[in-house]
Amino acid sequence: MILVTGASGTVGRPLVELLVSAGLKVRAVARNPSALPRSVEVVDRPVLEGVTGLFVNPRAVGDDIDGLLAEGKGVLKRVVVLSAVNVDDDLDMQPSRWRGDRNTEVERAVTASGLDWVALRPTTFAANAFGLWAEQIQHGDTVRGSYAEATWSPIHELDLAEVALHAFLDDGLLGTRPVLTGPESLTQREMVSAIGDAMGRELTYLEMAPEVARAALVGRGFPAGFAAGLLSLQARSVGVPALITNEVRRALGRPALTFARWASDNAYVFGRAA
Numbered sequence: 001m002i003l004v005t006g007a008s009g010t011v012g013r014p015l016v017e018l019l020v021s022a023g024l025k026v027r028a029v030a031r032n033p034s035a036l037p038r039s040v041e042v043v044d045r046p047v048l049e050g051v052t053g054l055f056v057n058p059r060a061v062g063d064d065i066d067g068l069l070a071e072g073k074g075v076l077k078r079v080v081v082l083s084a085v086n087v088d089d090d091l092d093m094q095p096s097r098w099r100g101d102r103n104t105e106v107e108r109a110v111t112a113s114g115l116d117w118v119a120l121r122p123t124t125f126a127a128n129a130f131g132l133w134a135e136q137i138q139h140g141d142t143v144r145g146s147y148a149e150a151t152w153s154p155i156h157e158l159d160l161a162e163v164a165l166h167a168f169l170d171d172g173l174l175g176t177r178p179v180l181t182g183p184e185s186l187t188q189r190e191m192v193s194a195i196g197d198a199m200g201r202e203l204t205y206l207e208m209a210p211e212v213a214r215a216a217l218v219g220r221g222f223p224a225g226f227a228a229g230l231l232s233l234q235a236r237s238v239g240v241p242a243l244i245t246n247e248v249r250r251a252l253g254r255p256a257l258t259f260a261r262w263a264s265d266n267a268y269v270f271g272r273a274a
């Protein structure tokens with residue numbers, strides 16, 4: 001049985017479905033069970049009895065990781081941890097720490113646990129586009145945001161879930177930290193345009209001054225340190241193509257899914273079509 005933490009999350013949800021489709025038993029940790037298939041056992045905290053594989057979402061597990069891994073000694077055969085591309089960077093270059101994520105520490109705990117492990121190190125999730133732009137796109141064709149020319153290589157959550165499934169089923173990734181990216185470097189302006197294409201709408205990206213963008217993020221409830229760190233990362237990426245790796249293809253035998261595909265899969269979330 002595989003225990004999936006953060007099972008209602010961006011990667012956890014498709015991973016649960018893939019594990020079930022692959023015929024594996026799944027126990028899902030989620031605070032809101034209604035987000036998951038009915039065939040899945042849902043618990044509100046990790047229960048390791050009968051579990052051989054553990055998927056770790058650092059946001060969901062946080063400081064409990066050491067206790068969970070200690071409990072898993074002699075029980076777990078494999079741990080797959082959702083880490084991040086920037087875990088070896090200075091801590092001030094990891095804005096998500098301001099939201100409580102402890103990816104560096106959680107990855108380190110897993111890789112030092114003595115258990116068999118795989119550490120997935122994705123770049124930015126394509127799904128971040130929801131939080132950044134969905135509300136504006138639902139209400140009009142102009143998107144105001146920071147650094148139009150900042151670059152990302154956004155990865156589709158289905159690719160992440162499929163690589164995680166592969167990491168449970170195949171020994172090829174054991175003891176590795178694959179850096180997982182989308183297949184192309186795109187500017188934020190191009191990403192918004194791709195969402196518009198998927199909806200049959202022409203969307204315009206209007207760049208805000210960084211100070212205004214920062215205040216807008218804080219006004220929407222993001223911690224000030226997170227907003228500053230995110231904008232700093234974006235500023236550094238202007239004119240620099242985002243990192244692209246071949247790791248999704250290496251694991252899955254097919255190219256990573258494009259952002260255009262992600263936009264088409266998720267266009268309904270962004271609101272009205274033309």
Ligand SMILES: NC(=O)c1ccc[n+]([C@@H]2O[C@H](COP(=O)([O-])OP(=O)(O)OC[C@H]3O[C@@H](n4cnc5c(N)ncnc54)[C@H](OP(=O)(O)O)[C@@H]3O)[C@@H](O)[C@H]2O)c1
Pocket residue numbers: 005006007008009010011012030031032057058059060061082083084085096101102103122123124125128
């Ligand atoms: N977003 C990115 O671009 C990106 C890139 C690389 C790495 N990462 C890392 O990947 C991890 C997941 O990030 P995400 O943005 O995709 O988030 P997510 O997994 O979509 O959402 C968070 C998940 O964790 C659960 N959770 C949150 N706080 C919890 C708590 N206190 N106790 C128990 N469960 C809790 C949520 O459950 P509920 O549904 O119950 O709230 C949800 O299932 C993070 O460690 C992040 O740093 C993210």
